[in-house]
Amino acid sequence: MSETEKRAGRDSNRATYRHGNVRADAVEAAYRMAAREGHEKLSLRQVATELGIAHRSLYNHFADRDALLDAVATEAFDRLAARLKRAVTSADFARIYARYALKNRHLYGLMTSRPHATMKDKPELQDAVHRVISEAMRISAPADADPGLRRRAVMKDFILMHGGLSLFAAGILDLPSEAALIDELSAMIATRA
Structure with missing residues (x-):
């Protein structure tokens, strides 16, 4: 990890880091989850867990x-x-x-x-x-x-x-x-x- 990343508190190798289209991946994961279990209890946190990302990062894509x-x-x-x-x-x-x-x-x-x-x-x-x-x-x-x-x-x-x-x-x-x-x-x- 670089000094800049250490000072910023970021670990570039953390498990939640991912490449790709997070918004599209989140919609697809939520679609599958809603199809399987319904939408009533579906949460951003569940979708983020499914994708292996921090749930706060989904707020960059969904209000x-x-x-x-x-x-x-x-x-x-x-x-x-x-x-x-x-x-x-x-x-x-x-x-x-x-x-x-x-x-x-x-x-x-x-x-x-x-x-x-x-x-x-x-x-x-x-x-x-x-x-x-x-x-x-x-x-x-x-x-x-x-x-x-x-x-x-x-x-x-x-x-x-x-x-x-x-x-x-x-x-x-x-x-x-x-x-x-x-x-x-x-x-x-x-x-x-």
Whole structure:
């Protein structure tokens, strides 16, 4: 260790030193942790421990825990939007959306926990949400349709999807399996008026 590092109290060989993109690594680690255990108790300290860095260093990349959760939600919305690009019909859209939400229950819970009213202050998250909405609009309503009608068509789809998924998760819907739920949601969205 150099004299300058000794005076500054820094050890260039300490175990928490790392190269790479700390922010991206933190988002990926938090994404995995939230997918596995949920976001409710996820902390910056846990993510830092997972990465082998000092937890205070994450504050260079995230203002607080909510900023980290917003970044994870952004990643989850982006991954869902990428999958939804494969949808050709509204039934395809419903199947892809429902499968993602059911396979990633904890992440879906995080995604739906982000308040839309505050998204104007979170442009990356807002853009990711809009990528999902754009895929819904592409499927639900023709581009030349009245904007109000397009918005209502997308809202109907999201209300139906989220409502069905929430009721199924709560054990309220009398369906024998996730596959049955996906079939029902696909049929409802394909035939909605």
